[in-house]
Amino acid sequence: MKNVRLVCIGAGNMGTAFVKGLVDAGLLLPSRITVTDKTQRRLTHAHRELRVKTSRDNAQAVKKANIVVLAVKPQILDQVLTEIKATVAKETLFLSIAAGYPTGLIENLLGNKARVVRAMPNIAAIVGQAATAICKGKYARKRELNLARKLFEACGLVIEVEENKMDAVTGLSGTGPMYVFIIIEALSDAGVRMGLGRYESTRLATQTVLGAAMMVEQTGQHPIFLKDLVTSPGGTAINALYSMEKTGMRAVLMEAVETATKKSQELGRPFNNKHD
Ligand SMILES: NC(=O)c1ccc[n+]([C@@H]2O[C@H](COP(=O)([O-])OP(=O)(O)OC[C@H]3O[C@@H](n4cnc5c(N)ncnc54)[C@H](OP(=O)(O)O)[C@@H]3O)[C@@H](O)[C@H]2O)c1
The missing domain is CATH 3.40.50.720 (NAD(P)-binding Rossmann-like Domain)
Structure with a gap:
């Protein structure tokens, strides 16, 4: 270097x-x-x-x-x-x-x-x-x-x-911080809605995302296994999960990544044509 x-x-x-x-x-x-x-x-x-x-x-x-x-x-x-x-x-x-x-x-x-x-x-x-x-x-x-x-x-x-996976990478991780910023902001809003102050709500939401990501990274466990550690029978998390599934949260994220991937393909199209 x-x-x-x-x-x-x-x-x-x-x-x-x-x-x-x-x-x-x-x-x-x-x-x-x-x-x-x-x-x-x-x-x-x-x-x-x-x-x-x-x-x-x-x-x-x-x-x-x-x-x-x-x-x-x-x-x-x-x-x-x-x-x-x-x-x-x-x-x-x-x-x-x-x-x-x-x-x-x-x-x-x-x-x-x-x-x-x-x-x-x-x-x-x-x-x-x-x-x-x-x-x-x-x-x-x-x-x-x-x-x-x-x-x-x-x-x-x-x-x-x-190289043919680069558009998918752009859709997932290249664009990815934006998804997480929106998730943190939404969680912060949710905390405020439930009566927390903005500052404490944002700090708690941010650390929660950071901590959960570090758990996935450091344990090497599948996220579904880690989810089971939080969802006790009849508890708050499993009820919250039911609510998330009804709103189609997974599909929302999958569609966002698909849209960003397609946009990256579109951005590359004129150049790819020139390259043909
Ligand atoms: N932002 C992201 O999160 C991200 C993530 C991964 C990859 N990328 C890629 O990174 C690249 C830059 O994106 P960005 O978000 O950083 O865009 P950006 O903030 O607009 O930065 C591009 C910079 O290049 C300058 N520029 C324009 N013409 C130039 C020239 N002829 N010579 C030297 N500099 C010139 C622009 O100046 P003016 O503003 O005056 O035009 C601007 O300051 C893009 O190709 C994007 O696909 C971005």
């Missing part, structure tokens, strides 16, 4: 969350990282918060980089790749986090057998707790995939998947 010079193109929500994860974990010194953006306000914020270098010139910034993170919206990735194509070094590793955008198209646009790893992290990278899936393109080697894994592990959990 000592010789890594990383440039993150796009200092938006996800780009800065990833960079913050790297810096907070101590994996890379801020002086080894440059973030670029079109908006000066975002760059000033990134420099102030993370002490990283900043630039508004993508082509110039990538010149000495050995890792380039592509953290712009998929709709403008073509334009960014065209901008940097002439100035990137051949050995550069490209880490793309753009939803729906296939590795094959990045390789085609950059030429030179570009080494590409595609990743789908989530916004919890900001607190080092992201869930990230990675896959490699045609020319990236095992060592580049391992390097990508190491970088994303600084931000949380990493798993490897086939």
Whole structure:
């Protein structure tokens, strides 16, 4: 990691969350990282918060980089790749986090057998707790995939998947923090409705989600088994569960993930067609 010079193109929500994860974990010194953006306000914020270098010139910034993170919206990735194509070094590793955008198209646009790893992290990278899936393109080697894994592990959990599963990953964990934020907010509202203060209700709801998630993670038990630990006969939990089942809570979540997955497929469609 000592010789890594990383440039993150796009200092938006996800780009800065990833960079913050790297810096907070101590994996890379801020002086080894440059973030670029079109908006000066975002760059000033990134420099102030993370002490990283900043630039508004993508082509110039990538010149000495050995890792380039592509953290712009998929709709403008073509334009960014065209901008940097002439100035990137051949050995550069490209880490793309753009939803729906296939590795094959990045390789085609950059030429030179570009080494590409595609990743789908989530916004919890900001607190080092992201869930990230990675896959490699045609020319990236095992060592580049391992390097990508190491970088994303600084931000949380990493798993490897086939590229054709990336849209489903986007629907589940890429979008996932939003589902949980809404669940926490709804639980907090529910507590307030039952007479708790907002502050205590939100704290209790948050810790409950955190604690339940840690139980699943640390015990390795199936969630259904853990559910049985809470649902005593004729008790509060089994009655609450009956109420949840009547409202179709599971179907609501399954449908949300399906909708987000389809949206990711849709975002990728124009690029996939171009790739055909
Ligand atoms: N947000 C998430 O939770 C999440 C999770 C996983 C993956 N992703 C992926 O991460 C990528 C970024 O998403 P985001 O939510 O971080 O979006 P975002 O907040 O809009 O960030 C994108 C940034 O790129 C900047 N930008 C636009 N054109 C540029 C250019 N030519 N050169 C350099 N920077 C440029 C934008 O500036 P302007 O605002 O001025 O246009 C913006 O600051 C997307 O591809 C998305 O699919 C996001």
